[in-house]
Amino acid sequence: MMSSSSAAREPRFEFASSGRHLVATGVVRHVEPRSWVGTGVARAVEEVLAAPLEAPQLVVGVLPFDSARPGMLYRPAEACWRSCAFPGRPEPFAPSASTTAVTDRRPSHQGYRCLVAKAVETIRSGGLDKVVLGRCATVCAAAPWDPQSVFVRLGIQNPDAFVYLIDVPGGYGGEFAQEGVFLGASPELVLSCSGSRVRTVPLAGTTARWSEPERDERASEALLESGKDLAEHSYVVRAIARVFRARTDDPRIPSRPRLVPTPAVWHLGTEITGTLRGGASPFELLYELHPTPAVCGWPHERARDFIVDHEGFDRGLFAGLIGWIDADRNCEWALALRGGVLRGDRATMFAGAGVIATSEPEAELRETAAKMRTFLAALGGQEGRTDP
Numbered sequence: 001m002m003s004s005s006s007a008a009r010e011p012r013f014e015f016a017s018s019g020r021h022l023v024a025t026g027v028v029r030h031v032e033p034r035s036w037v038g039t040g041v042a043r044a045v046e047e048v049l050a051a052p053l054e055a056p057q058l059v060v061g062v063l064p065f066d067s068a069r070p071g072m073l074y075r076p077a078e079a080c081w082r083s084c085a086f087p088g089r090p091e092p093f094a095p096s097a098s099t100t101a102v103t104d105r106r107p108s109h110q111g112y113r114c115l116v117a118k119a120v121e122t123i124r125s126g127g128l129d130k131v132v133l134g135r136c137a138t139v140c141a142a143a144p145w146d147p148q149s150v151f152v153r154l155g156i157q158n159p160d161a162f163v164y165l166i167d168v169p170g171g172y173g174g175e176f177a178q179e180g181v182f183l184g185a186s187p188e189l190v191l192s193c194s195g196s197r198v199r200t201v202p203l204a205g206t207t208a209r210w211s212e213p214e215r216d217e218r219a220s221e222a223l224l225e226s227g228k229d230l231a232e233h234s235y236v237v238r239a240i241a242r243v244f245r246a247r248t249d250d251p252r253i254p255s256r257p258r259l260v261p262t263p264a265v266w267h268l269g270t271e272i273t274g275t276l277r278g279g280a281s282p283f284e285l286l287y288e289l290h291p292t293p294a295v296c297g298w299p300h301e302r303a304r305d306f307i308v309d310h311e312g313f314d315r316g317l318f319a320g321l322i323g324w325i326d327a328d329r330n331c332e333w334a335l336a337l338r339g340g341v342l343r344g345d346r347a348t349m350f351a352g353a354g355v356i357a358t359s360e361p362e363a364e365l366r367e368t369a370a371k372m373r374t375f376l377a378a379l380g381g382q383e384g385r386t387d388p
């Protein structure tokens with residue numbers, strides 16, 4: 001069944017970051033590679049960009065967590081860049097939309113604790129170093145959400161994020177099997193390209209923020225010194241550094257992470273840059289990077305198998321990639337995190353946490369709840385009343 005919010009409009013894609021806001025509507029051509037691998041997707045994207053169509057030379061879209069599955073990339077009919085994406089303050093929500101109740105969690109809170117405990121046991125017995133375990137929670141409101149208002153609130157509440165919205169026609173597995181609107185405010189850039197300069201800022205290692213400034217500062221300092229979080233972060237940096245050393249000239253890889261704040265949590269982040277070698281397409285690099293150990297784990301195959309065998313839901317587009325690329329190969333691709341899918345009065349949100357040998361189930365559960373609050377806050381969910 002079509003949701004009332006998306007039935008009446010052209011397919012829409014929005015992406016806002018660093019004060020720029022891309023709004024793309026309609027579809028003139030889909031990218032349809034023979035196979036969803038880096039070189040195939042890169043070639044198909046270039047063909048679509050070069051096609052003599054009366055449409056902006058831009059490809060936008062979303063790729064699933066499982067990079068072997070088809071994504072949705074297309075050349076939009078119209079596109080415009082706006083500056084100053086989200087002026088003003090959030091409008092208060094109508095009471096009906098703010099009274100949210102959790103109707104479903106997958107896995108349940110206890111199921112997630114057991115899942116983390118199982119992962120820790122597997123890691124301690126050898127062969128797996130890190131696995132990122134996700135869960136989802138569905139909330140219902142008394143009246144349908146307006147995706148556009150939720151998007152604007154995400155932008156206002158998360159001024160430093162990659163704020164995204166895309167109409168999904170269905171067919172992407174799990175919660176994305178049916179039509180809906182996928183949106184969120186991601187803190188994590190997987191790849192940007194400007195000329196041939198490429199940049200990524202992987203995040204891993206997280207702690208919740210506090211309203212009291214001193215407590216908040218102490219929490220951030222503890223994160224920078226936390227052996228557990230530094231170890232969790234190091235798997236991501238090592239995997240990405242290997243790809244950057246192989247594919248870019250002059251790779252710059254700092255030896256220690258820095259703090260990256262979001263309104264809900266502190267992260268450890270490392271900015272890595274390089275110059276793309278030999279006229280390669282950013283898509284080749286993107287497919288070598290994705291999914292990084294920030295959303296999958298290490299070693300890659302073992303972590304992916306653990307997720308597929310134990311997580312208990314199909315991630316679909318959660319922890320996938322969302323972004324755009326133009327004909328000059330300038331691009332921005334963020335991880336599709338801190339968001340969810342809207343379907344009328346139902347919203348399903350997703351979050352995961354990196355698990356290593358010293359992880360504690362309760363702490364990882366709390367971390368996923370803290371991450372879900374980014375989306376919940378934009379839905380109007382009230383702290384204390386809605387426990388995701």
Ligand SMILES: C=C(O[C@H]1C=CC=C(C(=O)O)[C@@H]1O)C(=O)O
Pocket residue numbers: 132188203204205206267293294295319337338350351352353354371
């Ligand atoms: C998997 C998520 O976050 C990733 C990004 C930053 C920090 C993470 C962490 O500390 O576990 C995760 O790797 C999520 O938000 O659902």
